[in-house]
Amino acid sequence: MPARPGDLLAAIETPALVVDLDPFERNLARMAEATRGLRLRPHAKSHKCATIAHAQIARGAVGICCQKTDEALAFVEAGVRDVLVTNEVVEPAKLARLAGAARHATVGVLIDTPAAVASLSRAAAHAGVIVDVYIEVDVGAHRCGVAPGRPALALAEAVVHAPGLRFRGLQAYQGGAQHLREPAARRAAIADAAREARMTRDLIVEAGIACDIVTGAGTGTWQHERDSGVYDELQPGSYVFMDADYGRNIPDATELRFEQSLYVLASVMSTPGRPRTSTRAGRSQGSKRASASVDGGRRAVVTGDTSLQRGRGEYRSAEHEGNPISMPAADRVIVDAGLKAFAFDSGLPLVHGRAGTEYVKASDEHGVLHVTPDASAVTLGERVWLVPGHCDPTVNLYDFLVAVRRGVVEGVWPIEARGALG
Amino acid sequence: MPARPGDLLAAIETPALVVDLDPFERNLARMAEATRGLRLRPHAKSHKCATIAHAQIARGAVGICCQKTDEALAFVEAGVRDVLVTNEVVEPAKLARLAGAARHATVGVLIDTPAAVASLSRAAAHAGVIVDVYIEVDVGAHRCGVAPGRPALALAEAVVHAPGLRFRGLQAYQGGAQHLREPAARRAAIADAAREARMTRDLIVEAGIACDIVTGAGTGTWQHERDSGVYDELQPGSYVFMDADYGRNIPDATELRFEQSLYVLASVMSTPGRPRTSTRAGRSQGSKRASASVDGGRRAVVTGDTSLQRGRGEYRSAEHEGNPISMPAADRVIVDAGLKAFAFDSGLPLVHGRAGTEYVKASDEHGVLHVTPDASAVTLGERVWLVPGHCDPTVNLYDFLVAVRRGVVEGVWPIEARGALG
Numbered sequence: 001m002p003a004r005p006g007d008l009l010a011a012i013e014t015p016a017l018v019v020d021l022d023p024f025e026r027n028l029a030r031m032a033e034a035t036r037g038l039r040l041r042p043h044a045k046s047h048k049c050a051t052i053a054h055a056q057i058a059r060g061a062v063g064i065c066c067q068k069t070d071e072a073l074a075f076v077e078a079g080v081r082d083v084l085v086t087n088e089v090v091e092p093a094k095l096a097r098l099a100g101a102a103r104h105a106t107v108g109v110l111i112d113t114p115a116a117v118a119s120l121s122r123a124a125a126h127a128g129v130i131v132d133v134y135i136e137v138d139v140g141a142h143r144c145g146v147a148p149g150r151p152a153l154a155l156a157e158a159v160v161h162a163p164g165l166r167f168r169g170l171q172a173y174q175g176g177a178q179h180l181r182e183p184a185a186r187r188a189a190i191a192d193a194a195r196e197a198r199m200t201r202d203l204i205v206e207a208g209i210a211c212d213i214v215t216g217a218g219t220g221t222w223q224h225e226r227d228s229g230v231y232d233e234l235q236p237g238s239y240v241f242m243d244a245d246y247g248r249n250i251p252d253a254t255e256l257r258f259e260q261s262l263y264v265l266a267s268v269m270s271t272p273g274r275p276r277t278s279t280r281a282g283r284s285q286g287s288k289r290a291s292a293s294v295d296g297g298r299r300a301v302v303t304g305d306t307s308l309q310r311g312r313g314e315y316r317s318a319e320h321e322g323n324p325i326s327m328p329a330a331d332r333v334i335v336d337a338g339l340k341a342f343a344f345d346s347g348l349p350l351v352h353g354r355a356g357t358e359y360v361k362a363s364d365e366h367g368v369l370h371v372t373p374d375a376s377a378v379t380l381g382e383r384v385w386l387v388p389g390h391c392d393p394t395v396n397l398y399d400f401l402v403a404v405r406r407g408v409v410e411g412v413w414p415i416e417a418r419g420a421l422g
Numbered sequence: 423m424p425a426r427p428g429d430l431l432a433a434i435e436t437p438a439l440v441v442d443l444d445p446f447e448r449n450l451a452r453m454a455e456a457t458r459g460l461r462l463r464p465h466a467k468s469h470k471c472a473t474i475a476h477a478q479i480a481r482g483a484v485g486i487c488c489q490k491t492d493e494a495l496a497f498v499e500a501g502v503r504d505v506l507v508t509n510e511v512v513e514p515a516k517l518a519r520l521a522g523a524a525r526h527a528t529v530g531v532l533i534d535t536p537a538a539v540a541s542l543s544r545a546a547a548h549a550g551v552i553v554d555v556y557i558e559v560d561v562g563a564h565r566c567g568v569a570p571g572r573p574a575l576a577l578a579e580a581v582v583h584a585p586g587l588r589f590r591g592l593q594a595y596q597g598g599a600q601h602l603r604e605p606a607a608r609r610a611a612i613a614d615a616a617r618e619a620r621m622t623r624d625l626i627v628e629a630g631i632a633c634d635i636v637t638g639a640g641t642g643t644w645q646h647e648r649d650s651g652v653y654d655e656l657q658p659g660s661y662v663f664m665d666a667d668y669g670r671n672i673p674d675a676t677e678l679r680f681e682q683s684l685y686v687l688a689s690v691m692s693t694p695g696r697p698r699t700s701t702r703a704g705r706s707q708g709s710k711r712a713s714a715s716v717d718g719g720r721r722a723v724v725t726g727d728t729s730l731q732r733g734r735g736e737y738r739s740a741e742h743e744g745n746p747i748s749m750p751a752a753d754r755v756i757v758d759a760g761l762k763a764f765a766f767d768s769g770l771p772l773v774h775g776r777a778g779t780e781y782v783k784a785s786d787e788h789g790v791l792h793v794t795p796d797a798s799a800v801t802l803g804e805r806v807w808l809v810p811g812h813c814d815p816t817v818n819l820y821d822f823l824v825a826v827r828r829g830v831v832e833g834v835w836p837i838e839a840r841g842a843l844g
Contacts, residue, residue, distance in 0.1 A: 002844065013515060013844050045786060067787040087787065088691050090758075090803050093435060112692055115802060143788055144692035144756050175785060269510050270534055270566035334566050336512075339815040341843060344767045345784065362767065363597060364467060364814050365489040365509065366565055380537060381512050392786050393761040397818070399841055418841075419821055421763055422424065422435045 003402045007409040009383065014267040015337035017398040017415075018385075021405040023259035024240060031222075031239050032059040034256055038226060041065050041084060041215065043237025046392045048417035049401055050078030052240060063106065065235050069094040070420035076101045078416055084108035084215070086171055086235065088116060088136065088144055094422060095120055099127035099164075108132035110171050112146050117158045117165070124164025133159045134171045134215065137200050139193035141175040148196035149203060156204050156211070169213030170204075172197035173235065178220030179245060183252030190224035198230045220249055223256065243391040245346035262391055263352060265402075266337035266367065268382045331371045333378045337386065338362040343393030349386040359386060425824045429831040431805065436689040437759035439820040439837075440807075443827040445681035446662060453644075453661050454481040456678055460648060463487050463506060463637065465659025468814045470839035471823055472500030474662060485528065487657050491516040492842035498527045500838055506530035506637070508593055508657065510538060510558065510566055516844060517542055521549035521586075530554030532593050534568050539580045539587070546586025555581045556593045556637065559622050561615035563597040570618035571625060578626050578633070591635035592626075594619035595657065600642030601667060605674030612646035620652045642671055645678065665813040667768035684813055685774060687824075688759035688789065690804045755800045757781075757789040759808065765815030771808040781808060 002016040012018070032040065042056045044064040053064045053075055063082025066072050072083045081104075088110050089095055101107050102124070111117060111133055124131045135155045138145030146152050152170065159167040177189035197214050204211040215233035217225035219242075225231040238246055241262035251257060339362050342349050349367070351357045356375030361368040367386075371378055388394035395401070396418055403411040424438040434440070454462065464478045466486040475486045475497055485504025488494050494505045503526075510532050511517055523529050524546070533539060533555055546553045557577045560567035568574050574592065581589040599611035619636050626633040637655035639647035641664075647653040660668055663684035673679060761784050764771050771789070773779045778797030783790040789808075793800055810816035817823070818840055825833040 013513060015843050090689060090691050091435060112694070113802065138694060142694075142754070143785065143790065144694060146694070267512060269512050272534070272560060272564075272566060272568070332564070337843075339765060339767050339812070340818045343761060344765070345761050363565065368565065380535065390761070396762045397841065398843075419819065421437050421759075421820075 001412055002400055003409045003412055005409055005411055009265070009404065009407050009409075012265055012402055012404075012409065014265050014383065015341040016265045016402050017395065017400070018263045018265045018402045018404055019241070020261045020263065021403050021410060024261035024403075027240050027242075027258045027261060028055060028059055030256060030258065031236065032056075032061070035222075035226060035234055036060070038231070039213070039215075039233035041082075041233050041235055042240070043086070043218070043235045044075060044417070045071065046237035046395065047240055047401075048074075048395055048415045048420070049413050050075060050080065050416050051411070051413040053078070053080050056240075062233070066417065068417075068420050068422060069098050070422045071417040072107065073097060073101055074417040074420055076105045076107070080105065082106040084132070084134070086110060086173065086215075088112055089120075090116070092119065092123070095123035096126070099123040099129055099131060102129035102131050103127065106132065108134060108168060110134050110136040110144075111155060111159065112136045112144050114155065114158055117155070117162050121162035121164050130164060130166050132168045133165045134169055134213070135159070135167075136171040136173075137197060139172045139174050139196045139216075140177065140189055141173065143175065145171070148200045152200045153203050153207055156209050157207070160209055167209065167211075169211050169215060169232070170197060170201060171216060172200075172214055172231070173216040173218065174221065175218065178218040179249065180220070181248065181250050183250060183255065186221050186249075187224055187252075190221045190228065194225065194228035194230040201230070219246060219258070223254070238391050241391040241395075243346070243394075244350045244387050244389045247350075247387075260352070260387055262388060262395075264337050264341055264349065264386045264388060264394070266335040266341070266384045266386055268333050268378055268380055268384060269336045269366075270334040271378060271380055272332065272334070331373070333369045333371060335359075335367040335369060335384055335386075336365065338366045339364045341365075341367075341394075341397060342386070342388050343390050343397070345393065346390035349388055352385040352387050354384060357384075423834050424822055425831045425834055427831055427833055431687070431826065431829050431831075434687055434824055434831065436687050436805065437763040438687045438824050439817065439822070440685045440687045440824045440826055441663065442683045442685065443825050443832060446683035446825075449662050449664075449680045449683060450477060450481055452678060452680065453658065454478075454483070457644075457648060457656055458482070460653070461635070461637075461655035463655050463657055464662070465508070465640070465657045466497060466839070467493065468659035468817065469662060469823075470496075470817055470837045470842070471835050472497060472502065472838050473833070473835040475500070475502050478662075484655070488839065490839075490842050490844060491520050492844040493839040494529065495519060495523050496839040496842055498523045498529070502527065504528040506554070506556070508532060508595065508637075510534055511542075512538070514541065514545070517545035518548070521545040521551055521553060524551035524553050525549065528554065530556060530590060532556050532558040532566070533577060533581065534558045534566050536577065536580055539577070539584050543584035543586050552586060552588050554590045555587045556591055556635070557581070557589075558593040558595075559619060561594045561596050561618045561638075562599065562611055563595065565597060567593070570622045574622045575625050575629055578631050579629070582631055589631065589633075591633050591637060591654070592619060592623060593638060594622075594636055594653070595638040595640065596643065597640065600640040601671065602642070603670065603672050605672060605677065608643050608671075609646055609674075612643045612650065616647065616650035616652040623652070641668060641680070645676070660813050663813040663817075665768070665816075666772045666809050666811045669772075669809075682774070682809055684810060684817075686759050686763055686771065686808045686810060686816070688757040688763070688806045688808055690755050690800055690802055690806060691758045691788075692756040693800060693802055694754065694756070753793045753795070755791045755793060757791060757806050757808075758787065760784040760788045761786045763787075763789075763816075763819060764808070764810050765812050765819070767815065768812035771810055774807040774809050776806060779806070
């Protein structure tokens, strides 16, 4: 355990995943309030934490959704009574586990192919349970899902006739819209998605099949789904924490904003602080800050220009082969959080609350911070607050979430579904 | 557990981390043979697995190294009797744990600042143990470490006079050289590093201090350190597994090669397979392969052009806003391994043993494969072998490593130090 309730911040062992309870609770309340009248089913793939799931349900959520069978099992085991796996499940062993969970909770799952109707029906019948089924419709994300319209209707008809299955409605999630930077683009994408979802639902209802729930939406677009008149249920997940990449979405004046509540707390573990370009004689422990430019930092992306063509050596390669005279001096300090403490798919972490300090490079267990001349001096052992680029896969790296309020640890929450890949 | 000994491949639950034992054992033997006469101390941050550490020691390794205090504790608890933490440790609670481990094993750690000498000495004295100390010298990686020469000597002198500490030598790891693509660049970087290490060791020895071990090296350069006449001990880690990014290093005819032994085994969970650009009437389950170009795949990098400027929505944004007529048809299948099943800092996973199939895009729990017209048809539930971009942080996502030999599971090895961040 990285901390104990009652600890002050200085006692938290780093790197630690920390949630700041005041903004976190405001985020929960804001979403609960803004979705009143619709079903809110927050996505638990973001937090994987039963304590948070129960807090969401206590504020009116109908249950949670998750992406993996073993996530669903972890939440059911922790007492959540309504879980939707917003994903297709293929392997028979997983279908059996999922059906088993339906003995203790309302369990739903997606289907996007006729073959899955038969296998899921067998698993449900074998366990003696009813499993809720939603047809996944591809409303623009181009990932899983059947085409809107007749293909979805054909599947709904198959589900209705399958023993052990209860057809509940449509999953119409436009994942590709969540991180469109321009508000107008997000709005337009969800308008398209809602139109496809409505058309599909109408076709199913006209065929005499009840289609009670159209579900979907994420933190980047949920207001548009809410206001569409089509969606009955909303699945935002990241709003509880937020992250650097959601922070890059350009807001619209009409959009409700959520606050950053998730951090990785890291410690400064080394302050080498000598200029790189100096001669041997000049190599000393002095001069922690010199003339490194912002460009020097900007080049320091972990994956290079494209992840396919440049590997983890490329930045260092350019550094090594470059003309040392033209290189910025090494205004760097090293923190104890690197590639195993953050997911880097959505960019580098951002330094919070420390002007003139930038996280510019990562290796497995180290992060290199660039400190500008006007920043306050960095001390060995100093704590640094870092905002993850992408919250979901970062949370998945930790066993515990340290919940703090105004500088005091209030709880240490197990991340029960951490590593639940199956 | 994702599998049991004796299982056939079809019984492994996916996504699973799999090691192919034949190439894995050849890698172990090849390195043991090639480093005979020097001390081999393989880096366990790559595998975090006590079974592998013991296999390395059984083949002659003097012990292992790791990067974190809690990794060291996990290995000592699993019976490893010689562990070097190739990193600085600052927090007093960690120093106390590390000193405690020195009651059961030979434990070493790095120092790069005078303040650490005092705090480590206190922890060792308090535990009643001797801790081995290596001075980290910055030989070109520009991460932690003191400058070569006099700053290192000054630290060695402080260590020699500190109770509870035994000065053992120098850590001279040139991490930045491991992924330089050109063999001549790797060779030159290690020539520089070895010169700095030699000069520093000579200075310390001339001052009357024994400096028995110069240690360092990694999988990208270890032959150069071995042949330098300076290094006494080598620390390669990734050679046991290899990964896609090490595969992008251009080999030299003189360099010993290692085989890929690590895979993520994934399953096809959805085969939407209809052309994206078709009209509603044309939307069917047919036509799994059409005219998607390689360019279509190449654009699908996860992080965009630079991780700082483009977020996880950008690829989808371009797709969404592009002219649908000019877009390639959707020759895609979806596998169950995404951002939580791989580290993406060094690029996307590579598909192994399936011609015409490319992993082009990831979301949290999904991977999108592009399948060319000449590839064999993909079936729902089919297993796909994927080579991680970067082995170390990918291994850290899993609790177990499934060891297979010619299609049969031989063991399921716990990854004891998974998530040992502290």
